[in-house]
Amino acid sequence: MAEAASLKPFSFLSLLLLLAATISLCNLQVIAVEPVSSLKLNSHILQDSIVKEINDNPNAGWTAAKNDRFSNFTVGQFRHILGVKPTPKQQLRSTPVISHPKSLKLPKSFDSRTAWSQCSTISRILDQGHCGSCWAFGAVEALSDRFCIHFNMNISLSVNDLLSCCGFMCGSGCDGGYPISAWRYLNHHGVVTEECDPYFDNTGCSHPGCEPGFPTPKCARKCVDKNQFWKNSKHYSNNAYRIKSDPHSIMAEVYKNGPVEVSFTVYEDFAHYKSGVYKHITGEQMGGHAVKLIGWGTSDNGDDYWLLANQWNRSWGDDGYFMIRRGTNECDIEDDVVAGMPSKRNIIEEVASADAFSDASY
Numbered sequence: 389m390a391e392a393a394s395l396k397p398f399s400f401l402s403l404l405l406l407l408a409a410t411i412s413l414c415n416l417q418v419i420a421v422e423p424v425s426s427l428k429l430n431s432h433i434l435q436d437s438i439v440k441e442i443n444d445n446p447n448a449g450w451t452a453a454k455n456d457r458f459s460n461f462t463v464g465q466f467r468h469i470l471g472v473k474p475t476p477k478q479q480l481r482s483t484p485v486i487s488h489p490k491s492l493k494l495p496k497s498f499d500s501r502t503a504w505s506q507c508s509t510i511s512r513i514l515d516q517g518h519c520g521s522c523w524a525f526g527a528v529e530a531l532s533d534r535f536c537i538h539f540n541m542n543i544s545l546s547v548n549d550l551l552s553c554c555g556f557m558c559g560s561g562c563d564g565g566y567p568i569s570a571w572r573y574l575n576h577h578g579v580v581t582e583e584c585d586p587y588f589d590n591t592g593c594s595h596p597g598c599e600p601g602f603p604t605p606k607c608a609r610k611c612v613d614k615n616q617f618w619k620n621s622k623h624y625s626n627n628a629y630r631i632k633s634d635p636h637s638i639m640a641e642v643y644k645n646g647p648v649e650v651s652f653t654v655y656e657d658f659a660h661y662k663s664g665v666y667k668h669i670t671g672e673q674m675g676g677h678a679v680k681l682i683g684w685g686t687s688d689n690g691d692d693y694w695l696l697a698n699q700w701n702r703s704w705g706d707d708g709y710f711m712i713r714r715g716t717n718e719c720d721i722e723d724d725v726v727a728g729m730p731s732k733r734n735i736i737e738e739v740a741s742a743d744a745f746s747d748a749s750y
Contacts, residue, residue: 428672429464433659441670442657449691449713450664457704458659463674466659471520471564472651472676475724480630483568483726487632488640497685498639499695500533500647507536509544510647510682513708514587515701519562519604524550525699526649526678527570527726528579531625533680535730537646544582545623550574551587553607561604567649567678571628571728578624578734584611623735625728633722635715639684641727647682650696651724652712658719661705665691666712668719681725684714694721 434454442452458466501511509532516525528547535541551561554573559565573579585608610618631641631648641648656671665687683695693711702708712718 429467430462433458433461433463433466433656435656435660438657438660438670442660445669448664448667448669449687449689450666450711451662452657452660453662454660455662455704457700461659463656465518467674468563469516469518469520469522470654470675470677471522471559471562472678473523473559473564473566474676475566475568479566479568484627484629485632486629486641487634487637488644490636492636492640492643494636494639494643498643498683499685500642500682504533504537504646506540506542507533508542509533509536511697512544513697513702514547514699516699519551520564521547521551521562522678522699523559523565523567523651524554524570526567526651526680527574529680529697529699530647530649530727531574531579531623531730534646534727535623538730539732539735541735543623545579546582546585546587548582548585548587548605549579549607552605553577553609555607563604567651567724568628568630568726571625571649571726574625575628575728575731578622578731580611580618580621581623584613584616584618584621586612620734624731624733626731628726628728631725631727633717633725635684635722638681638722638725641725642681642683645727645729647680647697648725648727649678650681650694650721650726651676651678652719652721653677654719661710663706664711665689665693666710666718685711687711 436454439452439454442448442450500507504510509529512529514525514529516522524547528545528550532543532545535543535545550558550570550573554565554570554577558569558573611621631637638648654674654677655668656674657669658666658671658674679699680697681694682697684693685695686692692714694714695709695711697709698705700708712721717723
């Protein structure tokens with residue numbers, strides 16, 4: 389009897405822990421990732437068998453290859469750079485969702501690179517290195533593009549500022565983060581220019597680096613050029629919002645306002661993408677990834693697609709870009725689309741100068 393009584397507190401504590409775990413799980417937008425054995429984690433992500441299976445499949449719609457970008461990557465290293473964490477439900481509920489009317493007529497194909505050819509940032513392909521910073525790249529790249537589109541400012545904003553300074557509010561830095569939190573940071577705190585706080589050097593990759601295991605950089609809050617002031621270099625978004633998960637609203641948002649950040653589920657076969665319209669064919673689920681969506685179209689084979697810029701350098705995919713099936717929510721690509729509009733805060737003088745120059749050119 390005494391033994392049974394001594395078990396009661398433990399049982400009650402176990403029940404509380406179980407309840408807490410259940411509540412925690414219910415508060416997440418879960419991108420479920422299946423556990424992978426340690427043997428699998430240490431194997432190479434690129435496999436001849438996957439390339440063969442894709443390329444021998446007449447219905448695949450895309451071509452696979454063993455690219456240079458991941459030639460030395462293990463499965464574990466590949467999973468690490470897929471840095472989209474499940475978004476807490478509370479954040480999803482508190483974020484406005486916008487939609488665009490069906491009456492808005494859209495072209496059958498659209499490419500932001502040609503629509504706004506004056507904006508060099510749109511066609512820039514970057515490299516996140518071994519850091520799980522995709523959540524930061526997608527946000528900062530899209531906002532840079534939107535500054536050019538709406539304010540005629542060709543600027544590259546700092547991924548490093550967002551990655552290192554947002555802290556736990558955005559997630560865990562190089563160990564992953566939340567795209568919508570990135571946009572909230574851009575709204576409330578802004579980011580400096582890449583010139584002030586660079587992620588890259590001239591070879592395309594510096595800190596957090598091209599080497600495995602590089603930690604999240606420390607938040608310095610000072611420009612590398614001592615003649616520049618951190619506060620003066622800040623650029624902000626006006627807001628942070630989600631776009632309704634229907635293809636028309638997503639297309640209309642890009643068409644009217646510029647590139648957006650999207651998250652999707654990555655499988656092993658995606659690491660092997662070379663060209664064509666991707667759809668998942670084979671391999672295990674690896675994690676969540678964020679990229680920049682810049683357009684859409686229909687292939688010669690009649691496949692509707694989204695056009696996206698990745699940040700795995702130009703040796704991966706189709707010169708750094710990829711297409712993925714549109715309208716079927718392939719790999720959840722239409723579920724989590726986020727953006728924000730550029731703000732004139734802190735740049736009023738620059739905008740006024742740009743407007744004056746624009747007026748004088750007519």
